[in-house]
Amino acid sequence: MTTAASPAQPPLGSEAVPVVTVAARDGARLAFARQGGTLCQWWGRDGAERLYLSPANPWVATDAIRGGVPVIFPQFAARGPLPKHGFARTAVWAVVGQGVDETDGCGWVTMALDDTPETRAVWPHPFRLELTARFDDDQLSIRLDVVNSGSAAFAFTTALHSYLRAEVSDRVTGLGGLEVIDSADGDRRLRADDAPIPLDAPIDRIFLNARAPVTLARGDAGLRAGLRASLLIEQSGFCDAVVWKPAATDRLPALPPDGHSRFVCVEAAVIGAPVALDPGQRWSGTQTLRALP
Ligand SMILES: O=P(O)(O)OC[C@H]1O[C@H](O)[C@H](O)[C@@H](O)[C@@H]1O
Numbered sequence: 001m002t003t004a005a006s007p008a009q010p011p012l013g014s015e016a017v018p019v020v021t022v023a024a025r026d027g028a029r030l031a032f033a034r035q036g037g038t039l040c041q042w043w044g045r046d047g048a049e050r051l052y053l054s055p056a057n058p059w060v061a062t063d064a065i066r067g068g069v070p071v072i073f074p075q076f077a078a079r080g081p082l083p084k085h086g087f088a089r090t091a092v093w094a095v096v097g098q099g100v101d102e103t104d105g106c107g108w109v110t111m112a113l114d115d116t117p118e119t120r121a122v123w124p125h126p127f128r129l130e131l132t133a134r135f136d137d138d139q140l141s142i143r144l145d146v147v148n149s150g151s152a153a154f155a156f157t158t159a160l161h162s163y164l165r166a167e168v169s170d171r172v173t174g175l176g177g178l179e180v181i182d183s184a185d186g187d188r189r190l191r192a193d194d195a196p197i198p199l200d201a202p203i204d205r206i207f208l209n210a211r212a213p214v215t216l217a218r219g220d221a222g223l224r225a226g227l228r229a230s231l232l233i234e235q236s237g238f239c240d241a242v243v244w245k246p247a248a249t250d251r252l253p254a255l256p257p258d259g260h261s262r263f264v265c266v267e268a269a270v271i272g273a274p275v276a277l278d279p280g281q282r283w284s285g286t287q288t289l290r291a292l293p
Contacts, residue, residue: 012040014059022098025105028137033065037093037111037131040068042289045137048226050291052163052263056256064089066254067163067263069142071131074123074156076271077183085161087119088129096130108134114149126150141288144237148277155276159242159269160287165227166264169219171196172243174212181206181272199264202247208272210241216266228291237285238268 013019017035024030027045032038042050053067064070064085073088075081096110113129120126130145142160176194181187184204192207196217216231223229235241244265246252252259268287275283 010055011059012053016061017059017065020095020098022107022109023100024107024136025100026137028107028135030107030109030133030135030140031068032109032111032133033068034093034095034111035061036064036089036091037071037113037129038065038068038089039109039131039133039140039142040065042135042140044228044291046226048228049165050140050228050231050289052165054255054259056259057254061092062090063254066252069163070161071129071144072157072159072161072267072269073129073144073146074125074127074154074158076157076159076269079157079271082122085159087122088113089161091116091119093129093131101134104136106134106136108132125152125154127154137291139288139290141286143284143286146275146277146283148279148281151279153276153278155274157269157271157274158238158285159267159271160238160285161242161265161267162233162287162289163263163265164216164231164233164289165225165262166199166216166245167219167221167225167227168200168261169221170199170264171217171219172199172214172264172266173197173217174214175207175210175241175243178207178210181208197243199245202245202250202260204244204246205242206269206271207241207243209239210235211239214241214266216264228293230292232290232292233266233268234288234290235268235286237283238270238287239273240269240271242267242269242271
């Protein structure tokens with residue numbers, strides 16, 4: 001277990017859910033937990049938090065971590081017969097390696113999850129997941145690999161459920177023109193317009209075939225809070241994107257009363273057309289967050 005940079009911060013991790021921190025050469029840092037293979041926090045070299053990690057997260061071994069980057073696999077949300085968001089976010093992953101890349105100074109960590117009797121009880125497929133994060137002060141790149149290690153084909157949906165620090169005056173841009181499934185409105189289909197998405201209202205939408213970069217643009221409050229002017233969010237392999245921000249009245253577990261107004265999730269996802277993998281095949285998807293000056 002480690003503690004966050006400032007003594008005023010709530011504890012980071014617990015005995016049941018240890019959290020480890022790795023530093024890049026430029027002083028940026030990343031915290032991760034084997035619980036769910038979750039990246040918990042990415043600090044710039046100025047110590048600013050770029051991800052949202054709920055101060056009310058209970059750090060118990062059975063729960064997904066409320067914040068950071070939970071890994072959603074093999075089912076997104078309740079869109080199928082499995083438990084909501086699948087099992088990868090609550091399983092205990094292995095740490096394959098961590099360190100600093102001598103060539104470019106980036107910090108990195110790789111975690112992996114293989115099928116177990118518990119996963120096969122809910123989803124009867126041998127698989128291997130590998131999550132590799134590389135980061136410095138300017139960017140965090142997160143790659144998810146899915147390998148079919150069995151002898152029969154399987155299909156899955158997935159997401160990197162990234163919780164980004166955001167204030168209500170911030171906006172999300174770059175998703176205009178895409179086909180949308182509005183999860184908050186009975187899966188109504190609509191076409192996104194070009195207007196920036198305001199973060200002073202709840203939203204739960206899937207944007208299909210999201211290939212272009214998305215920007216989280218700061219308003220006054222975000223700039224006053226010391227956040228970088230904007231965050232550029234790019235993805236490859238993942239064909240869809242989700243923008244989710246709960247309402248104050250949602251009263252989500254592990255979130256403080258003002259938590260809904262401190263983040264937005266911009267998720268790199270595959271939902272509309274599940275990935276089908278034959279035995280021995282590998283699928284890769286990457287989400288990259290670039291902190292612009
Ligand atoms: O509360 P959780 O189970 O972590 O789910 C959090 C959210 O995940 C996704 O973004 C879904 O689109 C939302 O409908 C869901 O509320």
